[in-house]
Amino acid sequence: MINSSLASARPTAQMPSIDLELEAKLASFNQVCFAISSARDPDMPIIFASSSFYELTGYGPEEVLGKNCRFLHGPDTSRQKVMEIRSAIQEERSAQVCIRNYKKNGESFWNHFYLEPIFDESRVVEFYIGIQADVTEEVETARLAQTTISDDVPLMLTDEPSCADVRMSEERLAARLRSMLSQWHKSGSGADLVRHVSGPAAAPCMPTSLLQPLMKLVQSFVLANPKEPECPIVYASQRFLDLTGYPRDQVVGRNCRFLQGPATNPADVQRLREGIAAGGPVTVKLLNYKYDGTPFWNHLHVTSVRNACGKVVFLVGVQLDITAPQTIPEEAVAAAPAEAGRKPDQASGQEVLIQAAEPTRRALVAQRGVCGAVRVACRSLCPSAGLRRSVDDQGMLRRSQDFSARASTDVCRVPPPSAKAAA
Template sequence: MPLERTKHEGSRMWGGASKQKQVEESLSRPYSDGVREALDHCKYNFVITDPFLMDHPIVYASEGFFKMTGYSRGEVLGRNSRFLQGPDTDRRTVLQIREAIRQEKSCQVTILNYKKDGARFWNLFHLAPVFSKDEGRVIHFIGVQTPLRQCSQHESSASANINANASNNLIYFGSCRREVCRDFSVDLDHSRLQNSCTEDDHKGRVVKHACEAKESDKQNAIAAISCVMSELSLFSKYSGKSVSDTRCDSADLVRVAPSISSSLTIALSRIPQSFVLVDPHLPEMPIVHASNSFLQLTGYSRDEVLGKNCRILQGQDTDQEDISKIRQSIEAEQPCTVRILNYRKNDTPFWNLLHTAPVRNASGKVAFYVGVQLDVTGMEDNNHSDKGMTSQMKQLGAVGAVRVAVRSLLGAGPSK
């Protein structure tokens, strides 16, 4: 795939039409037809996100979610859930959710969110991962939202008191920010979800009162997760790709279908260039991540690439001397650049300016190899420039971005 396409091709790849197609296909790949209609019967406020698409977007949202937030379907699908955050959303709670995603675990927190019209509401947010039984990796996340009306009533009362006494320079209303993060498999009956909220008591004193999620709220969140997981599990069986709310820990499965953490996947998905990440510590050095640009260039789907060796791009006229150069560079743990003839899924050949480089962890050991592709078919000068950037500069930039992502998040990935 070109490291950087032409302006027209780039806008098509990252434009609305392409993004919409990726969002639509996100549920159709692991589940059979009808899954969306079945999910519509789950009368809860929830979204489903895809960590393998750029910026971890929402790929499904329930009617209850639209009514709760005031957003339309077109304003939600394809966007990251951060649009619900606002100026008083507690950043520690957001980081707690991100950490749960990084660890691929369930999480339940109370968080201050905002509707489309700017109205604030307290939300009991329950996050749960969806694992592929065949591959042992997370393929989706479910996020259930339960408005905590009693908390919002406390806040409204406190805000009214503060506004009434603003002229006397009395206390400012603080954000509720006590949260609980628990594994989905753990019984939540004994957990108390409290937020320390402050309000003025008409005498300038700060009064704290508990902002507690009711037992019914907690049970509704669990029921919502159960309902959604039940539908996803059912329709995944129809497609022959079963899913589960727990990870398969089979060592044999990991060798056959290697995976990296969802947090690293999300970070890598933000890199627009065409590249793959391979694991040299597994048999056959399989691909463990492929960028959307790579899939666009080669015509393969993600499922057809992950776990495969890069030789799938080779064909009858691929020069074996180029292959030998790449192998020698890997053995020497050195970068390498070759102009090699590769083939797309439909057997169409293209000239690939391929740059490979080792990606090391914090201790200096090679954790992965990255291969950055640039389509130079019909170009005589491999170092052509675009907006002042040469091919080498673009490829080195992509390698640098991959290294930053891996070093910052390798703790969540496979141990070496």
């Protein structure tokens, strides 16, 4: 048996971590098998698991915290059931499935799995609760009773009284956890339920269903909301933060012009504005500045992104640093420290071999690829329906209609940037 001290082991410095006081309160539910995942971090890592979860699966905290729950999958895990769970996440709704999972020792078990999204006050998903129940005995009993059943035919587990009891029990537990998390957040003591130590910068209003696929893209890019004044950034990838050096809290809510500096060519900026206003894709080469004042050549491609309803919801700007084969103007290097108010890294104005043609062609291909991936991700913002629900999930009240209504409206509004950010 896993003792409670192991169950409360903390994530490493590179993982999102839950508030310690909240973690202690969640430990009061340790007799129930469940895990909580952060919906706002890449790959939705587990940030808390009950001691019963460790006992059922055989895994330890160091093998669970910071990981996606797919480590429970195995060779006979139904792909259809996995897709039903993913569809529920995309539609930000609850779901129940009976799925074959695997323990650490390789032993399989039937998991009656309940998924419940937890929303913040802005109706944005902040967590997902996953409640597990081992119903292997009930499933095997059903198999014996249904002599003609095949592996390709779903089990009618809703006809089993024991599974109906499991369903109601999981729903009641999810309601209790949801209530506790909501009260904790409203109390003010849980202003930061989860500490995010890395990852992209995203406006709080970004739908989780869009955020997760965006976080899988490794290139440098930003999304901006063209319907808001000043076209503020609502999402910036981790690579963008790495490239520019800007902290996460100084990007969202600002117009991209903060990258411009004294030697940025106004004609190039005007060409960019005209291209955006014309509604077509536009590519320019700009001399931009990093957070520390270091100038760099930015091969920038900007295009509009529409949802499945044909409505423009974002502008996507994809950046590529092509400084290496270029010459940075000396006046830009000299002006950088004064413009940024900080000491820049060593930047040289020495002439180097110019090899811009090949990198630029590659950059354009890569940038168009990012734009295509963003367009695919944004199709979920105007869904017609999710995957057909399994018989395990029929008869439950869901939020798919509510999600469709929210997603078809303006996607993301951000508050005006702070005085510090606007400076």
